[in-house]
Amino acid sequence: MNFTFHRKRISGIFVVVPENERSFVEEMKNFNFPLARSLKLKEVMGFDKRRIVPPGACVSDLAVFGLQRLFEQGWLKQGDIDALLLVTQTPDHFMPATSSLIQGRLGLKQDMLCLDINQACAGFVIGLMQAFMLLEQESVRKVVLINADVLSRKASPKDRNIYPLIGDAASITILERDTQDSVIYSNLKADGSRAEALMIPAGGLRLPSTPETAVLEDVGDNNLRAKDHVFMDGSAIFNFVQTEVPPLIESLLAWAGISTDSVDYFLCHQPNRFMLQKLADKMKLSYAKMPNNIVEHFGNSGSVTIPTLIAFNLGERLLKETLHVCLVGFGGGLAWGAMLLDLGKLDFNAIVEYKENHEYA
């Protein structure tokens, strides 16, 4: 499904990562797993360092921390926020919306929209689309898009298929109208018939959490997981990405009437190095043009990986320059989407560490 947006822009990106860093090779020693194979996984998949939240930390904690830093820096004024969108799979509560909790904790104005969006790794592209749609309204001048997840809290520490890969993080992206006559193209797809490939089976109302859903079950290969934990069918997701993502990008470029040469970077969701290299191979793109170095530094943080990629690799550069980029998200839902836009002349583009004992104002 195609979308276009006119005279809209991203004006700043700010990423919050927990200060607590874990090492993949060290963590794999907790599993009955040969060191040589851990090292091979590190080399091929890029699993190395990742950040996870301290016990008890929630999405709103990361978001409030980040927004307060932005207010302190003078990069964002409290009263300027007309809409607060939060994309998360790990909300503080079932109800109310975590975006409302963030608004309340920060004492933001009442004359605004707070909206939670339940999306996974395609959630940066989907959040941007929603934000751009809101900016069509005259009364909405500035949208704050927060992408945040603390999925490490829902992963079984005894499941090496997923636990040593996950990173927690939050990003804050500011969206405004553009005075330039810019056009943004986007393409989005969904396939709920494959929803079970990425799922937390229990804890909702279909299968409420009980002592039984907390019982660790042997799921093969000496991995233990409960129904309360996140499940990912890694190889099904690999198939999905290799099959669906190249045509998505190709059709977006065809619709926009440009070739891959006119795109400076393809900034994809970051599940692991291997998957992104295979994607680049399939699309005949150099690895430099489709960077894959986020999982090795921060882990896979769902919809936060694309803003992390932007801030980590292009932090300083995008303060001065403007690049033509293609953002590509894919994952749970299943959902996959791409967006072609000019990104640059940002007011800020940085990563900050979340401190555990931060005192809120």
Next chain:
Amino acid sequence: MNTLEFCQRLADILDIVEVKPENVLGEFEQWDSLAVLSVLAMVDSKYRVTIRANEIRSVVTVGDLAKLVEAKLGEAKQKQ
């Protein structure tokens, strides 16, 4: 499809000198989830067909895997 060439590509993935069609995949020490992903990727790039992970899980020997790829190549030809 050249079975010898397929075996060599599999041997490269498993980081061993040689694999034979009669070898049982599960008996290779290196036959893990990463090897499965690598096979999916290799088949996709070298043979331009898509096999699914659950299809790989149901094959026993190297020869069975080669036959699976061959069957996919046949299906792809029919579609053309």
